[in-house]
Amino acid sequence: MLTNYYSIICSGFCALxxxxxxxxxxxxxxxxxxxxxxxxxxxxxxxxxxxxxQVAIARFELTQSDQTICMEPFKRFPQLAHFMLRDCGRVVVFGKVLKIIE
Incomplete structure (x- = not known):
């Protein structure tokens, strides 16, 4: 879900x-x-x-390909499926992992 943010978010948006x-x-x-x-x-x-x-389903990729993250889909292991995206020191998006694409 997109929280308090000053702009729209589209493809190419970068965050932490x-x-x-x-x-x-x-x-x-x-x-x-x-x-x-x-x-x-x-x-x-x-x-x-x-x-x-708005609530959206989106695909994110790591900007550095040599990195890996430990996560699981929400249905399999809910404790490892929650995330936040931050930009400019604020929480922009919070959500859960639905599917992992390798």
């Missing part, structure tokens, strides 16, 4: 991911869809951007 006590640089590669926060229905597939208050 905080997950399981570690911090890495990531880049948004693809927005897959936007879902309604309460009904979980799909609002839009392949959106160009997301804005404050």
């Amino acid at each position: 991911i905080y997950i399981n006590g570690v911090i890495f640089d990531v880049q948004l590669k693809k927005l897959i869809l936007i879902r309604d926060q309460y009904t979980n229905k799909i609002i839009q597939e392949r959106p160009r951007f997301i804005k404050q208050g």
